[in-house]
Amino acid sequence: MLVPATAQAGGRFPVLRPGRAEEAGMAEGPLAALDEAVTARMGPGQDAAYPGAVLLVARHGVVVKHTAYGHAQTHRDGERLDRPRPMRPDTVFDLASCSKVLATTAAIMALVDDGLVSQDAPAARWVPGVPRAVTVRRLLTHTAGLWEWQPTYLWAEDPAEAVSYITGLPLRYGVGEGRHYSDLGFMLLGEIVRRASGRSLPAYVHDRVHRRLRMRDTGYRPGRRGNTAATSLGNAYERRMIDTEDPYPILGDRGVEDFDGWRKHTLVGEVNDGNAAYSFHGVAGHAGLFGTARDIAVFAQTLANGGGYGHRRVLADATVEEFTRDAYELGQGLGFWTHRFEDVPGLGDGGVGHSGFTGTEFAVDRRDGLIVVLLTNRLHPRLPAASVEPTWRAVREGVAEALAGTAQRG
Template sequence: MFLRRILFVSLIAFVLLYIRHTWRNLPPASMLDRPEKHLIPATSDPGISFGLIDSIVKIAVDTMLVPGAVLSVYQDGIAIHERAFGYAKRYDFGKKLLAKPDTMTLDTRFDLASLTKVFATTFGIMLLTDAGKISPDMPVSKILPDFTDPSKDSITIRHLLTHSAGLTEWAPIYYHARNEDEARKYISTLPLKYPVGAGRHYSDLGFMLLGYIIEKVSNEDLNSFLQEELYSKLDLQNTSFNPNTDGPPFACTSHGNPFEKKMVYDDHFGFKCDEDPTFFQEWRHYVLCGEVNDGNSYYAHQGMAGHAGLFSTAHELQILLGLLLNKGVYQSKKYIKEETINLFLTKDRFGHGLGWAMSPSAVPVDNLPPGSFGHTGFTGTFAVGIPKYNLGLILLTNRQNLDVNSDGNYNSVTKLRKDVTENLIRMLE
């Protein structure tokens, strides 16, 4: 009996050791048979399920594609993988390599660039719609007094949200305006570039107008409205426009505004501008840390605009993403009606939702499951929600801190986003 007990205990120990050894030496998830349950084990060990994805981001940092990054994956509202890579600030102005660069951390705050369009402005419009104060099909001219050009009478809030209003994609508004009031009046006078509703033409100006609509209807500035009606209720302490310098560190971005300056000076770079490029002489000459990169937000809107200017962390963005994935519910409390969220996350004829990109080619992820939604930001930010797996992915980088290359461009992070997302989805399939 005693010998049998010893043999039994030894057998159990051997099995446990074998399982542990096998688990720790599994090949990347993309090489495994697909599990029946779509739940990735929560782990900080990159050698288990997230080794392949972590290695993709690490290689991007090691090869100087980006100075640093924060990767965050949530499922069912729970963090299942979070990791910071590289540096929040690696270079000082003039591409001077810092002797002691600032390390990236999970709570680093990022300039979200165009993620502002969805995590601030789209949420703002959603809240006002949910409250019955506006509707997506309301004409913009009914709200903004300066929007009186008869050729624009048919433009609705929906057109602005779906980039189909016919507005020009970009213009240096700060050549004509020094504050929001002047910017609103100037944008309202610009002629349309395309027929209303004829096509999707991604436009910063449309989201500037949406920001003005939120302020007009709520009778508050954009940041105050969002703080009172959403961010503070969710206890988001590091999500705001013009963030306080107290608190978590910032991921530093560009060395002034070299990209935008080239857009104005070079007719073959970006969009052709009619302005005299020498008219504006207030270009910044320092590395931006906690100060919005976007020129139209900084110079013409004092850092608070509907298209750019929001700062946040990966964790707090996951809470906002989770609010959408969970149909308006966070910690058992309802903040937005399910029908309102469904309205905003239903594809239009261009294949996108209201504010959110939903086409695999626009996110861009080839194997994106139906119903998924996402957005990118020029500073190197990225977010995608995948309802099929109730999963949120946030990948934030500070690619601009490397400064522009010899062509005047920043390193492209499109492939990095694509590789991370597609491999994550393969792990779930």
């Protein structure tokens, strides 16, 4: 059974609703066992990967799992809280690089639909200084040859200076010479959204996409709210990246001591990423978006529907199709990562989505309507932070078992 990519009778696209496992063609037992898959690596022990998490699983528009685990915050500025804040299903997370698709790519898709941006137009049309061979499509697929990362805040105090700094850097690779995942490329895409739309990235993507989908808890700079998950204690990880030049060499002759804006408090409601926080003042194309598992699932369902949700069409079906299939490299669409389920037997080779450094991940199989969202606060309370990949795999394997369980009974 496939989820239709067109509206149902009456012009209505499928929407998410809570329901029973059998309604989604899944077995209840394996879905219940997902609790253990998530809590197995949850804090507060020394080997814990995260203090809390939220998991959402849906299929055919039926939400069969939406569960919160553990704590959203256990420490403040290095000291353990007497009463740690519990995680809730509606907890708001720093989505980190999931911003690349949930905000920036979504905005570019809308601009394409509105005839304001062409995927194959030179990025220099909107951002002078970018080499003419670098197109919007190259930026979206991380094949533009840009540096993967640089601490722009060592040279820039605001977004305009940061964009100028990026466009002044030499390319690290030849345009089209392989995929090199680049935060800098998505910083430029955020600027393209601003210049092509005539509005800020948050304003444009909110009005054009998020508001229409009623993604009420999605946005930039949420501030310290009672249901926001905490992340790291300052930016120790980036300080170490600069000090060690690992994993990327640092261009220029400035270091950590040349920047006096380092945060030293526990981050709650302010973006973890240093470039987004310091140079871009919380709003950037590569990071900075906050949101909930439910809102992410709504966006994922919209992709499964071919661009519509409820009575609203937000994106054209052809645009969704183009952006969510492989482009120059296997596993990379236009902004989206592809084949997110292919390494788990029983899930097929579908699944488009993304992950974020703070411990966030989502994927949706557009053909099958399967949605999996796993949000954690793995950077809290302090480094070193463990990988969430073992949990993400265990969750996907559990979902596959839930699908197989129904097939066996049939």
